[in-house]
Amino acid sequence: MLYGYLGMTGYSTKENVNNINVPHLHFGMQLIFDECQKEGTNQIWIDVYQIIEFLRKHKSEVIKENSTSKDYIRKYDILDPSIID
Secondary structure, X not given: OEEEEEEOOOOOOOOXXXXXXXXXXXXXXXXXXXXXXXXXXXXXXXXXXXXXXXHHHXXXXXXXXXXXXXXXXXXOOXXXXXXXX
């Protein structure tokens, strides 16, 4: 399950670090395999930092593939340097 909300807070003890006094998105990802994991001590939360970094490093310009269907595709393929051909 993905959670997101608009917030104006941060974890910094200094004022306005990274513009935390302006609205920004807070989000997190929780794995739920059973209803008991929604609340209580059985919660499983994912650190999404690595996912966000992967997406940031692999962003690509998109181009319209088909003007009739309005489908878009990546202009450049994703190349993962950890995978050797």
